[in-house]
Amino acid sequence: MNPLWAGVMVSLLLAGCASGPADNISLIPGDQVATQTAKDGLFTQPVEWKKTKPGCDGNCPSIEVKSLAFPGVPILTRLVDHALAIMTGVSATSAPPYTTLAEFEQYFWQTAAPRDAVFLSARTRYMNRNLSVIELNSQQRITGAAHGITATQFLNWDNNTGKVLGIRNVLVAGQYDAYLRALRQAHQQWLETQPDAKGDPEAYLHMWPFQPSDNFAFTDQGLVVKYDAYAIAPYAAGLPELTIPYEQLKGILKPEYLPSDSTG
Numbered sequence: 001m002n003p004l005w006a007g008v009m010v011s012l013l014l015a016g017c018a019s020g021p022a023d024n025i026s027l028i029p030g031d032q033v034a035t036q037t038a039k040d041g042l043f044t045q046p047v048e049w050k051k052t053k054p055g056c057d058g059n060c061p062s063i064e065v066k067s068l069a070f071p072g073v074p075i076l077t078r079l080v081d082h083a084l085a086i087m088t089g090v091s092a093t094s095a096p097p098y099t100t101l102a103e104f105e106q107y108f109w110q111t112a113a114p115r116d117a118v119f120l121s122a123r124t125r126y127m128n129r130n131l132s133v134i135e136l137n138s139q140q141r142i143t144g145a146a147h148g149i150t151a152t153q154f155l156n157w158d159n160n161t162g163k164v165l166g167i168r169n170v171l172v173a174g175q176y177d178a179y180l181r182a183l184r185q186a187h188q189q190w191l192e193t194q195p196d197a198k199g200d201p202e203a204y205l206h207m208w209p210f211q212p213s214d215n216f217a218f219t220d221q222g223l224v225v226k227y228d229a230y231a232i233a234p235y236a237a238g239l240p241e242l243t244i245p246y247e248q249l250k251g252i253l254k255p256e257y258l259p260s261d262s263t264g
Contacts, residue, residue, distance in 0.1 A: 041127035041128055041129060041132060041159070042070050042072065042073055042076070042127065042132045042157075042159060043070070043071060043072055044068045044069065044070055044124060045068070045069045045071060046066070046067075046068065046069075047065065047066075047067040047068060047069050048065065048066050048067070049064075049065050050062065050063070050064040050065070051063050051064075051105070053109045053112070054109065056114075058114070059114040059115050060114060061108065061109070061112035061113065061114060061115070061116040061117065062116075062117045062118070063105060063108060063117075063118045063119075063120075064117075064118070064119045064120070065084070065101065065119075065120045065121070066119075066120075066121045066122070066123075067080060067081070067084060067101075067120065067121065067122040068080060068122045068123070068124065068134065070132075073162070075162065076132070076157055076162075079155070079164070080122050080134060080136070080155070081100055081101050082099055082100060083136050083153065083155065084101060084120045084122060084136055084138065085098055085099060085100050085101045085103065085104040086098075086099065087120070087136060087138040087151050087153065088104055088108075088118060088120070088138055088140060101120070113142070113143035114143075115141070115143055116140075116141060116142055116143055117140070117141040118138070118139070118140050118141075119138070119139040119140075120136075120137070120138050120139075121136070121137045121138075122134055122135070122136050122137075123135050125154065125217050125219065125224075126217065126218050126219050126220070129159065130158065130159055130160055131156060131157065131158065131159060131165075131218055132156075132157040132159055133154060133155070133156050133157070133217045133218050133219070134154070134155040134157065135152065135153075135154055135217065135226075136152065136153045136154070136155065137150070137151070137152050137153075137239075138150065138151045138152075147229075147235050150228060150229045150239060151228050152215070152226050152227075152228060152239050153215060154215055154216060154217040154224075154226065156170075156216070156217060156218060166214065167179065167214040167216055170253060170254055170257050171252060171253060171254065172251065172252060172253070172254055175251070175252045178251075178252045179244075179249075179252055180212055182244045182248050182249060182252065183212065183213070183225055183242060183244060184210055185244075185248070186225070186242040186243060186244045187210045187232070187242055190240065190242050191204070191205075194233070194237065196234075207234075208232050208233050208234065209232075210232065211227070211231055211232050213225050213226075213227060213231075215227070218257065219243075221243055221245065221246075222243050222244045222245040222246045222247075222248070222249065223243070223244045223246075223249065223253070224241050224242070224243050224244075225241070225242045225243075225244070226239055226240070226241045226242075227239060227240045227241075227242075246258055246259055
């Protein structure tokens with residue numbers, strides 16, 4: 001996780017996701033929220049829009065959003081909105097001058113070049129009664145850049161406590177190094193699927209060495225750890241994903257986060 005992004009996430013959660021422009025992202029009538037959200041997992045609705053710069057003709061900057069609202073959990077709706085907004089920041093040392101998508105939109109129209117484009121998305125990657133895992137992605141096409149700028153981030157939401165779960169929240173105390181060893185093993189297995197890495201493993205690892213990451217998601221198969229472009233592979237490899245099977249996480253992941261058939 002980008003340290004800047006992590007810091008803003010923490011400050012947002014400590015502030016209780018104070019109300020703001022995203023408060024009205026609730027698409028079902030208020031008197032229906034309770035019945036619609038009293039199901040296993042959280043009820044979601046799509047938030048989708050595409051805009052070009054107002055008053056612009058010809059080549060115009062554009063923003064497209066395919067996100068989610070959680071009508072029964074407004075704090076999560078605001079968190080997703082906030083997270084997508086700050087994923088557009090390109091500086092690793094300073095926070096962007098906006099905190100919501102509405103604020104980002106106004107900033108973008110003022111600063112974007114004619115062909116600049118931003119696509120932001122949020123989708124549920126995994127859901128059950130206790131967890132909601134949301135995958136956030138941003139793609140930015142900025143004039144003068146050789147490639148589009150991409151970023152990805154998982155939010156593992158505890159439905160019971162109403163909090164985001166960080167990696168140290170789900171690991172047994174003292175087992176972070178064991179988690180990294182399991183992640184390194186998953187990386188080695190992933191390398192075996194990459195033609196360039198198989199052709200010259202030493203040169204590949206010299207250029208693209210293993211990197212620790214806490215950007216994890218619960219799935220049916222195990223913990224998935226996802227990387228941004230250029231983190232552990234060239235741009236052509238996209239956004240690599242490493243999977244650590246639950247069988248390899250016994251004694252590392254807290255028992256309550258292991259599937260029942262993996263705890264024996």
